[in-house]
């Protein structure tokens with residue numbers, strides 16, 4: 001698969017999760033999708049990211065701020081079913097709420113970084 005093929009498959013999964021969220025009574029505000037190397041370095045130095053090899057650099061990660069009844073959901077347990085849905089869409093998909101070293105609940109990615117960075 002080319003990088004472009006991965007980016008297209010990722011966006012199809014983003015469409016799927018947005019439909020899933022809206023169908024289930026959530027509202028969503030978008031955050032970062034594409035990120036420059038310079039911006040990644042700033043986040044890394046600020047401790048907001050733990051890697052310089054983010055899937056955001058490849059346009060294969062998006063931060064989704066998910067709300068229920070006007071309240072931003074930040075607790076992993078409130079979002080676990082959504083993360084599970086995301087990871088079931090494709091075996092390359094990872095949800096930041098399941099990261100071992102750094103909890104990042106708004107983060108939804110297709111993990112192609114080992115192949116392209």
Ligand SMILES: [Zn+2]
Pocket residue numbers: 032056061062063106107108
């Ligand atoms: Zn992210």
